Amino acid sequence: MASTFRSTTRLLASRPTSAIRLLPHTRVAAFHASQRQQILPPGPQVVQGTVNDPVPIPTPNAAHGSYHWAFERLIALGMVPLCVAPFAAGTANPALDAALGTALVLHSHIGFDACVTDYFPKRQYPKLRSFMVWLLRGATVTVAVGLFSFQTNDVGLTEGVKKMWKA
Incomplete structure (x- = not known):
């Protein structure tokens, strides 16, 4: 320096x-x-069409946009009572554990899907984006199967958290 x-x-x-x-x-x-060095090279810079071409209008899809955002908020708000209720009641209920496990998996999948959408644009990285989407789907299924197995063959989600908390 x-x-x-x-x-x-x-x-x-x-x-x-x-x-x-x-x-x-x-x-x-x-x-x-030291000298400035880029960690990753910039992505491919591709211009489709000419300057005077209109921007293509995407096809309407109910799974994206405001409905998608409302579903995300609904799951996030629903997780608050699902996290508090088993501990406040003092008993482990398998139905509550199943609902909490499902909400956790959905909430995590939606959050990581937003990360993949933001960091791997379809136009710049089509193959890597496809790989990351399938990797996320595989991880989501693996976590869901693991939580189901933990719920049915072991003590359950809330009892497991209680035991770890007291350990």
Whole structure:
């Protein structure tokens, strides 16, 4: 870092403070000790059509947009009483555990699906996007089967959380 400011210090020492100017070859980089290197290369830059082409209007889909957002909020709000009720009642109810497990899986899947949608655009990364969507679906099914197995063959979700909390 000292080498970054070396030519600046010579310049500061030779001129008064009112006339400080940096030389053209001087680089001032705060908090950097090496050259700037990009971690990942930028994605492919593709222009479809010309400047005068209209933007294509997507087909309406009830699974996206405001209905999708309302469903996400409904699941998020429904998880609040599902998380509190088993512990407030003091008993483990298999139906409540099943509802909580289902809500957890749906809530997680929707959240990770939004991440995949945001970070892997279909136009820039079509194959990687498809792979990530299928990876998410596989992980969701694996978690759902694991929670079902834990619910039916072991103590259940809320009893498991109680035991871990007291451990």
